[in-house]
Amino acid sequence: MYNCFDVAKQFLKLAKExxxxxxxxxxxxxxxxxxxxxxxxxxxxxxxxxxxxWKYGPVIPELYHVTKRFGHGNVDIEIVDLYSENKLSNQDRTFLKTIWNAYKGFTGLQLSTKTHMDNTPWKEAYDPKVYHKVITNEIIKEHYKKLIDERR
Incomplete structure (x- = not known):
């Protein structure tokens, strides 16, 4: 298991490539x-x-707080690297490349829209009365397992 910065750093590398x-x-x-x-x-x-x-979708707070300084600009890999802890396994780098290839054509706004649709973990967990409610891994896993089953 990695911290969010290890994964974000790999996406920044893939984008640069x-x-x-x-x-x-x-x-x-x-x-x-x-x-x-x-x-x-x-x-x-x-x-x-x-x-x-959060109000505008699922958020990984640590990653948000480090990258929000870039606004709508490009995230600097050097900043993300400051928080990175582990090297990704070859298998996990391959996995992230697959995710990158599937989603690189979407804008941030389009990806955000995808995470806000009905029957998503965010939609299930969001409660405007509860500030920054955690979306459990179990809820996220169930959602993505359903997506996998639908594609078989």
Whole structure:
């Protein structure tokens, strides 16, 4: 299991390899989506950080607070690297490349919209009366397992 910055750093590397850059929203959503698919496929979390249901979608608070300084600009990999802890296994780098290839064509806003749809973990967990409610890994895993089953 990694911290969110290990995963975010890999997405920043993949974007750079493709001649692209990532703004905070897209990086946050990619990290969350990767965590969800990982839970769905492997029955274990990709990241050790909690995911919370904020007004505008699922958020990994630690990653948000470090990257929000970039606004709508490009996230600097050097800043994310300051918080990175572990090297990803080859298998997990391959997994993240698969996620990147599936979602790189979407904007941060489009990814955000996907995470706000009906029957998503955010929709299930969000409560405007509860400030930053945790979306459990179990809820996220159930959602992504359903998506996997629908594709079979």
């Amino acid at each position: 493709d001649g692209e850059v990532l703004e905070p929203m897209k990086l946050l959503k990619l990290t969350y989506i990767a965590h969800g698919w990982y839970l769905g496929f492997y029955d274990k979390p990709l990241i050790k950080n909690s995911v919370q249901a």
